[in-house]
Amino acid sequence: xxxxxxxxxxxxxxxxxxxxxxxxxxxxxxxxxxxxxxxxxxxxxxxxxxxxxxxxxxxxxxxxxxxxxxxxxxxxxxxxxxxxxxxxxxxxxxxxxxxxxxxxxxxxxxxxxxxxxxxxxxxxxxxxxxxxxxxxxxxxxxxxxxxxxxxxxxxxxxxxxxxxxxxxxxxxxxxxxxxxxxxxxxxxxxxxxxxxxxxxxxxxxxxxxxxxxxxxxxxxxxxxxxxxxxxxxxxxxxxxxxxxxxxxxxxxxxxxxxxxxxxxxxxxxxxxxxxxxxxxxxxxxxxxxxxxxxxxxxxxxxxxxxxxxxxxxxxxxxxxxxxxxxxxxxxxxxxxxxxxxxxxxxxxxxxxxxxxxxxxxxxxxxxxxxxxxxxxxxxxxxxxxxxxxxxxxxxxxxxxxxxxxxxxxxxxxxxxx
Numbered sequence: 001x002x003x004x005x006x007x008x009x010x011x012x013x014x015x016x017x018x019x020x021x022x023x024x025x026x027x028x029x030x031x032x033x034x035x036x037x038x039x040x041x042x043x044x045x046x047x048x049x050x051x052x053x054x055x056x057x058x059x060x061x062x063x064x065x066x067x068x069x070x071x072x073x074x075x076x077x078x079x080x081x082x083x084x085x086x087x088x089x090x091x092x093x094x095x096x097x098x099x100x101x102x103x104x105x106x107x108x109x110x111x112x113x114x115x116x117x118x119x120x121x122x123x124x125x126x127x128x129x130x131x132x133x134x135x136x137x138x139x140x141x142x143x144x145x146x147x148x149x150x151x152x153x154x155x156x157x158x159x160x161x162x163x164x165x166x167x168x169x170x171x172x173x174x175x176x177x178x179x180x181x182x183x184x185x186x187x188x189x190x191x192x193x194x195x196x197x198x199x200x201x202x203x204x205x206x207x208x209x210x211x212x213x214x215x216x217x218x219x220x221x222x223x224x225x226x227x228x229x230x231x232x233x234x235x236x237x238x239x240x241x242x243x244x245x246x247x248x249x250x251x252x253x254x255x256x257x258x259x260x261x262x263x264x265x266x267x268x269x270x271x272x273x274x275x276x277x278x279x280x281x282x283x284x285x286x287x288x289x290x291x292x293x294x295x296x297x298x299x300x301x302x303x304x305x306x307x308x309x310x311x312x313x314x315x316x317x318x319x320x321x322x323x324x325x326x327x328x329x330x331x332x333x334x335x336x337x338x339x340x341x342x343x344x345x346x347x348x349x350x351x352x353x354x355x356x357x358x359x360x361x362x363x364x365x366x367x368x369x370x371x372x373x374x375x376x377x378x379x380x381x382x383x384x385x386x387x388x389x390x391x392x393x394x395x396x397x398x399x400x401x402x403x404x405x406x407x408x409x410x411x412x413x414x415x416x417x
Contacts, residue, residue: 006237009035010203011378013028022399031223034220043354118389140294163194165193178342224253224260280309302335375395
């Protein structure tokens with residue numbers, strides 16, 4: 001079967017790889033000159049199934065107000081006359097109940113846990129290397145209130161069968177020795193030993209080469225203009241290189257997916273939530289994190305990637321604005337300097353921003369659409385790297401006519417009616 005994949009981020013590239021392994025003829029289109037040059041380029045580096053949770057949850061509206069008043073705010077909202085932003089925000093608020101949180105988190109964990117297993121198998125099969133580590137994630141609590149408030153998340157982890165450890169201060173230092181230098185700054189943590197870390201960009205670049213070797217064609221520098229259809233479904237993709245056709249079409253364009261789908265009558269509730277990162281060269285390995293430390297107060301992840309520290313965080317609602325804001329960098333600088341003051345040279349850090357494609361309920365949208373021949377793989381938010389291998393395998397199974405290894409309930413666009 002001939003398959004056209006729109007987008008060469010970690011999601012699109014993973015789908016292409018698995019489809020090629022199943023014997024399909026695959027072409028990937030992207031406007032960039034290479035794979036993983038937008039949202040997948042410099043994310044936080046976490047492969048965190050255990051930390052997979054929707055942003056919409058009980059108490060979040062009140063927390064959001066408090067966050068926006070903080071000097072180093074995890075959340076920034078720039079009011080705009082953008083109906084899509086307000087619709088998305090209202091839908092997110094409707095998901096801020098305990099019942100919806102538990103349903104949404106269980107869906108996310110289902111895909112994320114499967115994806116981690118797929119990633120492990122992919123490593124074993126190919127030997128792919130991407131500065132990977134499998135030493136867990138530590139969610140760090142600076143206050144006793146945060147520590148005690150982790151109970152609801154723990155209950156969902158128990159229900160989903162996700163291993164976890166509640167740690168006191170000394171136990172946190174056992175897993176992250178560098179935190180011993182700042183032990184007065186936190187009270188404890190929640191460790192998720194099954195989580196991993198790795199450079200998403202390196203992974204995607206390496207996987208793209210493997211996909212090419214298996215027969216996938218990547219066409220870069222191609223602008224995707226529109227999807228064309230008739231009564232029988234999609235007939236082609238209009239691009240700057242002409243109209244291209246296939247037997248199946250997969251939209252994996254992240255935040256840019258809704259605009260492509262709107263003319264078809266598909267209302268996809270995905271909105272860009274801007275994130276930022278800095279990449280810091282390590283100057284003292286003993287003062288750097290061993291894996292990922294998630295600062296619960298500032299919602300910032302500090303991750304070890306080889307000889308670098310990746311610091312990622314902040315949620316900014318400002319449409320498709322790609323400007324680098326010094327105030328967001330100040331927050332990232334503050335967190336890494338506060339927790340790992342001796343680990344790296346912040347002055348030499350590179351600064352980056354990307355648009356996370358977020359759904360209001362946190363769960364991505366994968367699988368078939370009401371339009372024949374058209375499939376979606378988008379809306380992964382902050383968890384595209386975590387869910388990439390599993391998404392790739394699921395999409396390949398669906399296109400190949402196989403039943404996926406996980407239940408698709410709640411993962412498709414059908415949940416939005």
